[in-house]
Amino acid sequence: MERYFEEELKELKEKILYMGDIAGTMIDLAIASLKKKKDDFIDSIYQKEKEVNKLHIEIDEMCLRIIALRQPIAIDLRFIMAAVKINSDLERIGDQAVNIAENSSKLHEISDLKSMPDLDNMANISQKMLQDSLKAFINRDVELARTVVLTDDKVDDLKSKIFNDLKDVMRNDTSKVLSSLDFILIARNLERIADHATNIAEDVIFMVLGKDIRHHMEKQQ
Amino acid sequence: MERYFEEELKELKEKILYMGDIAGTMIDLAIASLKKKKDDFIDSIYQKEKEVNKLHIEIDEMCLRIIALRQPIAIDLRFIMAAVKINSDLERIGDQAVNIAENSSKLHEISDLKSMPDLDNMANISQKMLQDSLKAFINRDVELARTVVLTDDKVDDLKSKIFNDLKDVMRNDTSKVLSSLDFILIARNLERIADHATNIAEDVIFMVLGKDIRHHMEKQQ
Numbered sequence: 001m002e003r004y005f006e007e008e009l010k011e012l013k014e015k016i017l018y019m020g021d022i023a024g025t026m027i028d029l030a031i032a033s034l035k036k037k038k039d040d041f042i043d044s045i046y047q048k049e050k051e052v053n054k055l056h057i058e059i060d061e062m063c064l065r066i067i068a069l070r071q072p073i074a075i076d077l078r079f080i081m082a083a084v085k086i087n088s089d090l091e092r093i094g095d096q097a098v099n100i101a102e103n104s105s106k107l108h109e110i111s112d113l114k115s116m117p118d119l120d121n122m123a124n125i126s127q128k129m130l131q132d133s134l135k136a137f138i139n140r141d142v143e144l145a146r147t148v149v150l151t152d153d154k155v156d157d158l159k160s161k162i163f164n165d166l167k168d169v170m171r172n173d174t175s176k177v178l179s180s181l182d183f184i185l186i187a188r189n190l191e192r193i194a195d196h197a198t199n200i201a202e203d204v205i206f207m208v209l210g211k212d213i214r215h216h217m218e219k220q221q
Numbered sequence: 222m223e224r225y226f227e228e229e230l231k232e233l234k235e236k237i238l239y240m241g242d243i244a245g246t247m248i249d250l251a252i253a254s255l256k257k258k259k260d261d262f263i264d265s266i267y268q269k270e271k272e273v274n275k276l277h278i279e280i281d282e283m284c285l286r287i288i289a290l291r292q293p294i295a296i297d298l299r300f301i302m303a304a305v306k307i308n309s310d311l312e313r314i315g316d317q318a319v320n321i322a323e324n325s326s327k328l329h330e331i332s333d334l335k336s337m338p339d340l341d342n343m344a345n346i347s348q349k350m351l352q353d354s355l356k357a358f359i360n361r362d363v364e365l366a367r368t369v370v371l372t373d374d375k376v377d378d379l380k381s382k383i384f385n386d387l388k389d390v391m392r393n394d395t396s397k398v399l400s401s402l403d404f405i406l407i408a409r410n411l412e413r414i415a416d417h418a419t420n421i422a423e424d425v426i427f428m429v430l431g432k433d434i435r436h437h438m439e440k441q442q
Contacts (some may be wrong), residue, residue, distance in 0.1 A: 053436035060433070064302060071292040081285060084305065170391070170398045177391045177398060184402070188409070212281070215274035 005070045012062055012083055013138060016090070019055040020134040022048050023090045024127060026097035027193060031123045034104040034186065045101045052094040059087040075207070082207040086137060089196040093130065096189045096196075103182050103189070116183060118165070122158045122190045125151060129197035136204045148201035149213075155194040162187045226291045233283055233304055234359060237311070240276040241355040243269050244311045245348060247318035248414065252344045255325040255407065266322045273315040280308040296428070303428040307358060310417040314351065317410045317417075324403050324410070337404060339386070343379045343411045346372060350418035357425045369422035370434075376415040383408045 026048045033041035063084045066072065072080060129148050136145035166180040202214045247269045254262035284305045287293065293301060350369050357366035387401040423435045 057433045057435065060302075060427075064298060067288060068294045068298055073289045077285060077289055081281075081305065084302065085309065088306065088309070167399060167402065170402070171395055174392055174395055178388060181388065181391070181402070181405070185409075188406075206281075212278045214278065 008066050015059055016083055016086055019090045022052055023093045024130055026094050027127050030097040030100035033101045042101055042105055045098055049094055049098055052091055056087060056091040078207045082203040085203050086200050089199050093193050093196045096193050100186050100189045103186050107179055107182050118158050118162050119187060122155060125155055126190050126194040129194050133197045133200035136201060140208045142205055142208050145201040145204040149198055152194055152198045155191055159187050159191045229287050236280055237304055237307055240311045243273055244314045245351055247315050248348050251318040251321035254322045263322055263326055266319055270315055270319055273312055277308060277312040299428045303424040306424050307421050310420050314414050314417045317414050321407050321410045324407050328400055328403050339379050339383050343376060346376055347411050347415040350415050354418045354421035357422060361429045363426055363429050366422040366425040370419055373415055373419045376412055380408050380412045
């Protein structure tokens, strides 16, 4: 039985990684659709969303089955509980990518808002946080997970800067109100992706150390 | 042991309900701070947030302990897994209430945006969805849970209406751009509270029926 159990845990790990890959691709596609200002990517994103939703259900069922059949304890149990939560976070990251793509596809006047280096930066950092949080999960790497948690502040700062910049634009030029609002909502979506990556990293730390750091190293509001 | 197990499940149920009560109060306080346009409520909300965060950790630990010690199966195991997820959703509902209160406290020009019946309506429906989803959890009431899931569409429609109304305001009067934006972000927070209540309701349905309805009765985007 021990051998089956190891194989099941390996399969669970691989499924989570696979789901994480798809979620990462969805973020890339969402950002591409934002930059190219075309709807070409929307269909691909909806396709990926379906895959993510299917995995979401499969992984939950797998976790339940493993717990019921193998009755794991200690680190193994914490690993499975982390998988349950990471599963939810990945599914919601997919939702945020869909939101970004949908917001991008209806972007109104483009004008000089076309390029927003801060938004690109925010997208890159959030994407890296997701990748690193999953790497930390696989390698049980507490240090990497901590880095992810701390990086979240950077994303929040960028979001505040984007909000302030766009508020100025909106106040000074009504013709840019709607496109600014869309960018604000996209920045908000990216912030949420970073939040989910942070949740994953916190779950990894709890999984490895058996110690809950959530609400202890919380950012200053 | 059976008796201890029953008692532990009862205690878990009570803790979730208690946390749900606090989250519900936080929504009320957030809406009150929005209407009264005063910061009086901010301190109470931060205080409640601390309680919610403490419960978040306690409930997770309790769930792990029960699974490890009692090795539950079938409905009992699904009950505990539902509790783990509901715990996360309640904590995030608390976060959204904090966001609303913070957005309210910095509301800029108030003018005729003071009263927004649609926003009140959205707040009332989201609050009821939370209460009903928890009632469904406690009573294992699938029908009530289904009602919650279906009500989410109403919240989404209201949000779209609010967005469109406020976009018109913003386009026509730059002096109202910032306050409109704050209301848009608050509507977004309320939408997320309704989403979390929907997640809870879906978890209840899975818990009772052992059947995953997520991504099957999904709303049309």
